[in-house]
Amino acid sequence: MRIGIAADHGGFQLKEYLSGMLRAAGFEVMDFGDQVLNPDDDYPDFVVPLAQAVAGTQVDRGIAICSSGVGACIAANKVKGARACLIHEKFSARQGVEDDAMNVLCLGSKVMTQALAWELVTLFLASKFSGAPRHQRRLAKVAALENHF
Numbered sequence: 425m426r427i428g429i430a431a432d433h434g435g436f437q438l439k440e441y442l443s444g445m446l447r448a449a450g451f452e453v454m455d456f457g458d459q460v461l462n463p464d465d466d467y468p469d470f471v472v473p474l475a476q477a478v479a480g481t482q483v484d485r486g487i488a489i490c491s492s493g494v495g496a497c498i499a500a501n502k503v504k505g506a507r508a509c510l511i512h513e514k515f516s517a518r519q520g521v522e523d524d525a526m527n528v529l530c531l532g533s534k535v536m537t538q539a540l541a542w543e544l545v546t547l548f549l550a551s552k553f554s555g556a557p558r559h560q561r562r563l564a565k566v567a568a569l570e571n572h573f
Contacts, residue, residue: 425549428483430456430470431533433463435489435496438533438541442487445542451549454483471499478527479505485549486528493532500528504570512536517544521551523559 427446431439436458446453456474458465467490478486486506488496493510500508508528509520512535520526529548531541553559 425485426452426454426483427549428454428456428474428477428486429489430467430474430486430496431489432458432465432467432470432496433461434467434491435531435533436461438489438531438538439487441538442489442541442545446545449546467495468499471496472503475500475503475506475508475528479503487545487548488528488530489533490530491532491534493530493535497530500530507566511544511548514543514547517547518551521548522554523556525553525559525563 429439429443443453443455454477456477457470471488474486474488477483486500488500488508490496497508497510500506506528507524507526508530509516509526510530510532511517511520512532517529529545531544
């Protein structure tokens with residue numbers, strides 16, 4: 425599985441940690457930046473290319489990180505085909521994929537430990553979309569919104 429990961433300065437250390445853990449677990453990791461800790465960088469510069477890669481299937485799933493996760497989530501959801509969710513607990517890390525086909529996990533580096541972040545990432549990556557008719561119907565309605573507004 426190919427995993428894309430991106431973070432601004434606020435999420436840089438967590439990105440580096442998670443990238444290492446993912447590689448150690450056997451995942452192929454594409455790092456969308458930032459490549460160095462730069463306090464003047466901006467999350468859209470890294471999160472949008474990540475979300476585009478997920479929507480365009482260059483990577484299978486994405487992980488976007490900033491200080492709170494909020495800005496990363498807002499930016500990722502501007503990309504057609506990205507379904508990004510800010511997750512801080514285990515249930516939604518799994519359920520967001522199973523029911524809503526979440527493909528970008530957004531994390532806040534200042535609101536969780538590295539251990540919790542890794543646990544959320546592993547749940548996110550292990551989960552599969554159920555494909556249940558009711559979930560497909562709902563996703564079709566959400567996809568239609570991308571072309572409507």
